Amino acid sequence: MSTSTFDTAINQARDLLRWRSPLRTELWAARLTASLRPEEREPFLRRLVSDQSDEARLILAALAAVTPEGLDALTGENDVPADDLDTPSGGNNAPASGLDTPAGGNDVPTPAGEGAGAGAADAGVFGRAAREAVRASREWVARMGRVSCEGAWYGKADPYGEQVLAALAFRYGNGKEPHVVVVAIDQVNGGLAVDALVEEVKFLDDLDLEVAEPGVVAGRVLDAFEVTDLVMGAPVAETLAGVRGVAVCRARVANPVRHSPDDTVARFKDLPELPGAEEAFEKLAEFVGDRPLWWSPARVSQFLTSWLPREAILSDAAIEAMPEVLRAWSRFVGAQDEVLRRVEEDTPRLPALMADDSLAGLGKRIAQNRRH
Structure with a gap:
């Protein structure tokens, strides 16, 4: 992993700390995850854990929020030795200056959020480090990944239905930053997830979609990503990888019903x-x-x-x-x-x-x- 990659991420995280936007940070983290080559991921996470700066803790928390399988699985190494990392201890590491520990102390939720891979994110060394990062960070950091689903829509993306759109609306617990996740699912090539985006709720005004059951739509999103993973060289948009983490985690929040037939x-x-x-x-x-x-x-x-x-x-x-x-x-x-x-x-x-x-x-x- 190049030093410039780490330094760039730290600099960008410094800006995100000023913005204090869970959504903006999650989207940034999803793009960061997609940009890291497999061999770069573990060294990158190791540096974050050992750095323990405000920015490094934010990055750890954000990556956990958009990695449904957990940070340790992201590295491909689920058995990283605990004594091989300088993992923060919840009891002996006071928050750094300038960070406001959220009320509730050790009851801060796992960054990935309920239903969005929380168990996986907390299972290993890097997952525990991310959890500690949330405990030691500003209160808004703990909101990442913790959203409620407020509606779902489904319908054709084009006149002939060669692609369909699955849309889910969310809002954070404090009522702020409402947004929709829209996933394009290809029909001609077997139901692949081929593109995704996160937009303001008014984006739905330009789409001719029907109201649908959130769990069913969420299940179709996860089914589509599963098909994409099974197809080597699947023809997907270049932008998909940078949104995938957010889209999958959001779908898991919405209590997905897997493999539900189209009615x-x-x-x-x-x-x-x-x-x-x-x-x-x-x-x-x-x-x-x-x-x-x-x-x-x-x-x-x-x-x-x-x-x-x-x-x-x-x-x-x-x-x-x-x-x-x-x-x-x-x-x-x-x-x-x-x-x-x-x-x-x-x-x-x-x-x-x-x-x-x-x-x-x-x-x-x-x-x-x-x-x-």
Whole structure:
């Protein structure tokens, strides 16, 4: 780790001490975490622990607040020997001059906050050092990560739903610095978290999102980040890494419900009263799966000209009802005129495509043979 990296962080922390803004400090810490190379993290934390200046304590507390897995896990070394660090002792280290110890003494909460990795942050040497840093710091430092969720929204980020937005609103315990965390989740490539930002609440005014259950939205945020972590070289925005720590910690505060199914299909009540309509819709629901808001012209064509002929066995009534079912579904998900035009263009070809056995996939051919 270069000396300049540490010195720059200390200088920036000095400015943050003057600002006294938990949110500004958390966002800065998330960017700092993203900028540190893996081999730099442990030396950086060691220097912070041994420095014990106001600025170093602030950095430790801030890093803990935006590191849901805990500072020791951040280094990749969960078993750092305690005697290898000059870890502050809560009883023998009085706060440095100029720092106001918050009321409550040793009852100061873990920096990561409830539901946001507090246990992990307090588990090891660096986590304990961060906890001591909070005890010895100004009262506003203890507010970092300690927020309440005040609402959630979810909906399409673009006309075709190729990305969706998950938004969560938060406020600190003293009522100040309300903000929203917005995460863009890609639908085309499997539900990746591809970008995120933290903005003022009025930012939502420019978004066409629906009110949603906070726990469900938070769960989708965590699910999306989990998918991103599993995809090597995932195509994400350069800005994502610098916001990730705050976004993940905030989602954990909101009591996430993991892997909750999207209820868009269940809320669809406009099924045409036609023979075969229910059968047709069952196949449509199977196709859209857990990403029902993604409904673009290309996806319409994929469904009608490729997926149905390859995968589905449909009655003549279902084939005849499919155009009306697709029109109703397209209106329900707020599809653009281009989508409806593609439905009109491709549905006349459906009977011939379904009758062409050469287009059937292996699974469909096996199912057809079992019927005979």
